[in-house]
Amino acid sequence: MTPRDLLDSSWRAIRSHVMRSLLTILGIIVGIASVVLTVGLGLGTQREVSAQIASLGSDLLIVTPGSSTDSSGMRGGFGSGTTLTVADANALASQVAVPDAIGVAPEMTSSLSIEYGDSNWTTDVTGTSTSWLEVRSRDLLYGSFITEDDEASQANVIVLGSDTAQELFGSTAVVGQDVTIDSQTFTIVGVLTSAGSSGDTSLDDLAIVPISTMSEELNSSSQSVQTIYIKAASSDLLSAASQESEALLLNLHGISSADSADFTIAVQSSLIDAATSVYQKLTVLLTGIAALALLVGGIGVMNIMLVSVTERTREIGLRKALGANPASIRNQFLTEAMILGLSGGALGVGIGVGLALALPAALGTTIVISGEALVLSVVVAVGIGAVFGVYPAARAARLAPIDALRAQ
Amino acid sequence: MTTITTADLASRELAAPGRVVIELDAARKTYRTGDIEFEALRGIDCTIREGEYVAIVGPSGSGKSTLMNILGCLDVLTSGRYVLAGDDVERLDEDALAAVRNRRIGFVFQQFNLLPSLSAAANVELPLVYAKVAPAERKRRALAALAQVGLESKSGNRPGELSGGQQQRVAIARALVTEPTILLADEPTGNLDSTSTEEILGIFDDLHAVGRTIVLITHEADVASRAQTVHNVTDGRFVEHGAEARQ
Structure with a gap:
C-alpha cells in the first residue's frame, strides 16, 4: 500500500x-x-x-532598606526599614567610592493629594535627584527635569507623569501651570513621556519633586528613602558596582559583616530569576x-x-x-x-x-x-x-x- | 462480457492437457477445540490442471469449506501436502502466503464481501493495492476487469447501489484483476436469484472457455453440473473421484 x-x-x-x-x-x-x-x-x-524589568534597565542595582535574607533563606523586612538615608544616596553618588556607577537616584515616595483649581488627584509623589531620568530610563514629553539648583534651593518645582497631568488638567501640555500640594504651590516644569504600565501599576501616574523639597517640606516626619537606584556604567560592571556600593554602605552604617547588613542590594536579573x-x-x-x-x-x-x-x-x-x-x-x-x-x-x-x-x-x-x-x-x-x-x-x-x- | 469465438474454443480443445496447478496429497485437517478433535479433511488427494473447471460438491459439514480455505491458502493442513503452482504451501510464512493469495488466487465469496464505502472500481483495485501496482495502472486494470464482467458503466457506483448479481460480478472482476492462477468461488450463487445465478454461471462458462482454472464450491447439483469435473465430498473425503459432469 x-x-x-x-x-x-x-x-x-x-x-x-x-x-x-x-x-x-x-x-x-x-x-x-x-x-x-x-x-x-x-x-x-x-x-x-x-x-517590566527591561523597562527598569538591565544595568540597574536596587538598594532597599532591611535585610532581604536570613540564614534560612527567608525574606524579611524587605523594603520596610528606615535605614537608608539621603546621605547614603549622596555617598553612593561619589565617583571615588563607587567608580562603576554612573547615576544614583534615591526615591522618597509619599502618597499625596495634588490640587489644581477644583480638581485634585492623589498619587505617589517622589522626591529624587537629577539623575532619576537617566537611571530609570525615562524621557520628557514637555519642559525640563528638576535641576541641581532646584535640589540645592529646595525649589517648589514638580514634574508630572502623563496620566497625572491628564487627570488634573485633561491635557499633558501643562508646563508653567501651578498646582498645590499640602497648601504649597508647585510650578510644573516638565511632563514625562508615557512608559505604559508594569503589571497592574501605571508608570505614568506619578509626580517628581527635588528630594530636598520632599524631605524638608512635604515629608519632614521621615528622612529615610525607600529605594536607591544605582545605574552601573554597563551591565558587565553591575557586580563590581554592587560590591562597591555594599562596601560603602556597610562602612557608612558601621556594620562589619555583610551577613548582618541592614539593607539589600538586588540586581534586576535576580528579580527575573x-x-x-x-x-x-x-x-x-x-x-x-x-x-x-x-x-x-x-x-x-x-x-x-x-x-x-x-x-x-x-x-x-x-x-x-x-x-x-x-x-x-x-x-x-x-x-x-x-x-x-x-x-x-x-x-x-x-x-x-x-x-x-x-x-x-x-x-x-x-x-x-x-x-x-x-x-x-x-x-x-x-x-x-x-x-x-x-x-x-x-x-x-x-x-x-x-x-x-x-x-x- | 467476453466474446468467445469458435476458433478460441477449437484452440482450447486442441491444447494439450495443462500443467498441474493444484496438487493435494493425503490432505488432512483436524480442528481442536479444547479436548474435542474434529477431522474436517480425512485424506484428500486431488490434482487440478491449468484450464480445468472443477466443482466440489457436498452437504454442509462435509468439509468442502475447509477444503476451499486450504486451497485458498487461508488455512494450512494438519498433515499432507498442498502444492500450488509448484510452491509447497506448507513451507510458506505468513507474508509469503499473503503474496500467494494476492497473485495466484482470485476469491469469489457467497457474501460478495465488497467494502461498502468504496466504489466498484476501488473494490476491484484492492488486490492491486496490495500488489503495489501504481495507481494509474491499477485504475486501468480495474476498469478492464469490470469491462470483462460487463460492468464498466457502474465503475463509480458503491456496492449498495448495485443489485446482488451486479455485486457478485464486481467481486468476480476483483478476483480476475490480478490474473490469478486459479479462481476460487465459494457458493458464488448462494445469495442470488435464478436470473443472477444464470448470469454468474454464464461468466464462469466464458472464463472457462478462455482457459481460466476455476474451482467452484457448492451444495447445489445443478450449479455443479456446469463444471467440467465434479468432486463429491462427504465426511472429509472425496467419494467418487473425478466424475465427469459434462461431455
Missing part, C-alpha cells in the same frame, strides 16, 4: 464514524488545548516580567495536568481502535484474503490512530489558539502563541495516536484470515 492508499482508507474509516471519532479524540483535544494555553501563559508571563522560578513551578504543574489529559486521551484512542478492529474483523479477513500481509493491516490501523491523534492535535491547537486570543482580553493576562509549541503539540498528539495505536494495530495484524473472514 502506498502512503496515499493508507491515508485514503484510514480517513474513510474515520469519516464513517464522525461522532465517535470526535468523542474519541476529545481527551487529546483538551490536553493539547491546555498545553497550548499553559505554554502561552508561561511565555506571556515571562515576557511580561522581562519587559525569582519571578521566573515561580512561573516555572506553575508551568510544571499545569503541564502535568495536560499530560494526564493526554494520557486519558491516548487510552480513549486505544479503546476505540480496539472496538474498530473488532467491528471490522470481516474487512480485515477480506483484505488478508486479497493479499494484505500483516504489515499492511498493521500500518492501516496505525495510520488511523495517528490520524485520530493528528485531528485531536489540530483541533486542540485551534481551540487553544482561540482561547489564547480571547482570554487576555477577559483576564488581563498576556498569552504568547509560540509556533514551535504549536508544532510540537501536534507532533505529540500524532505520537500519542501512534503509541496507543500499536496494540490494536498489532491485534488486527495477527488475526488469522480464516477466523476473520468467518466473523459476522
Whole structure:
C-alpha cells in the first residue's frame, strides 16, 4: 500500500464514524488545548516580567532598606526599614567610592493629594535627584527635569507623569501651570513621556519633586528613602558596582559583616530569576495536568481502535484474503490512530489558539502563541495516536484470515 | 462480457492437457477445540490442471469449506501436502502466503464481501493495492476487469447501489484483476436469484472457455453440473473421484 492508499482508507474509516471519532479524540483535544494555553501563559508571563524589568534597565542595582535574607533563606523586612538615608544616596553618588556607577537616584515616595483649581488627584509623589531620568530610563514629553539648583534651593518645582497631568488638567501640555500640594504651590516644569504600565501599576501616574523639597517640606516626619537606584556604567560592571556600593554602605552604617547588613542590594536579573522560578513551578504543574489529559486521551484512542478492529474483523479477513500481509493491516490501523491523534492535535491547537486570543482580553493576562509549541503539540498528539495505536494495530495484524473472514 | 469465438474454443480443445496447478496429497485437517478433535479433511488427494473447471460438491459439514480455505491458502493442513503452482504451501510464512493469495488466487465469496464505502472500481483495485501496482495502472486494470464482467458503466457506483448479481460480478472482476492462477468461488450463487445465478454461471462458462482454472464450491447439483469435473465430498473425503459432469 502506498502512503496515499493508507491515508485514503484510514480517513474513510474515520469519516464513517464522525461522532465517535470526535468523542474519541476529545481527551487529546483538551490536553493539547491546555498545553497550548499553559505554554502561552508561561511565555506571556515571562515576557511580561522581562519587559517590566527591561523597562527598569538591565544595568540597574536596587538598594532597599532591611535585610532581604536570613540564614534560612527567608525574606524579611524587605523594603520596610528606615535605614537608608539621603546621605547614603549622596555617598553612593561619589565617583571615588563607587567608580562603576554612573547615576544614583534615591526615591522618597509619599502618597499625596495634588490640587489644581477644583480638581485634585492623589498619587505617589517622589522626591529624587537629577539623575532619576537617566537611571530609570525615562524621557520628557514637555519642559525640563528638576535641576541641581532646584535640589540645592529646595525649589517648589514638580514634574508630572502623563496620566497625572491628564487627570488634573485633561491635557499633558501643562508646563508653567501651578498646582498645590499640602497648601504649597508647585510650578510644573516638565511632563514625562508615557512608559505604559508594569503589571497592574501605571508608570505614568506619578509626580517628581527635588528630594530636598520632599524631605524638608512635604515629608519632614521621615528622612529615610525607600529605594536607591544605582545605574552601573554597563551591565558587565553591575557586580563590581554592587560590591562597591555594599562596601560603602556597610562602612557608612558601621556594620562589619555583610551577613548582618541592614539593607539589600538586588540586581534586576535576580528579580527575573525569582519571578521566573515561580512561573516555572506553575508551568510544571499545569503541564502535568495536560499530560494526564493526554494520557486519558491516548487510552480513549486505544479503546476505540480496539472496538474498530473488532467491528471490522470481516474487512480485515477480506483484505488478508486479497493479499494484505500483516504489515499492511498493521500500518492501516496505525495510520488511523495517528490520524485520530493528528485531528485531536489540530483541533486542540485551534481551540487553544482561540482561547489564547480571547482570554487576555477577559483576564488581563498576556498569552504568547509560540509556533514551535504549536508544532510540537501536534507532533505529540500524532505520537500519542501512534503509541496507543500499536496494540490494536498489532491485534488486527495477527488475526488469522480464516477466523476473520468467518466473523459476522 | 467476453466474446468467445469458435476458433478460441477449437484452440482450447486442441491444447494439450495443462500443467498441474493444484496438487493435494493425503490432505488432512483436524480442528481442536479444547479436548474435542474434529477431522474436517480425512485424506484428500486431488490434482487440478491449468484450464480445468472443477466443482466440489457436498452437504454442509462435509468439509468442502475447509477444503476451499486450504486451497485458498487461508488455512494450512494438519498433515499432507498442498502444492500450488509448484510452491509447497506448507513451507510458506505468513507474508509469503499473503503474496500467494494476492497473485495466484482470485476469491469469489457467497457474501460478495465488497467494502461498502468504496466504489466498484476501488473494490476491484484492492488486490492491486496490495500488489503495489501504481495507481494509474491499477485504475486501468480495474476498469478492464469490470469491462470483462460487463460492468464498466457502474465503475463509480458503491456496492449498495448495485443489485446482488451486479455485486457478485464486481467481486468476480476483483478476483480476475490480478490474473490469478486459479479462481476460487465459494457458493458464488448462494445469495442470488435464478436470473443472477444464470448470469454468474454464464461468466464462469466464458472464463472457462478462455482457459481460466476455476474451482467452484457448492451444495447445489445443478450449479455443479456446469463444471467440467465434479468432486463429491462427504465426511472429509472425496467419494467418487473425478466424475465427469459434462461431455
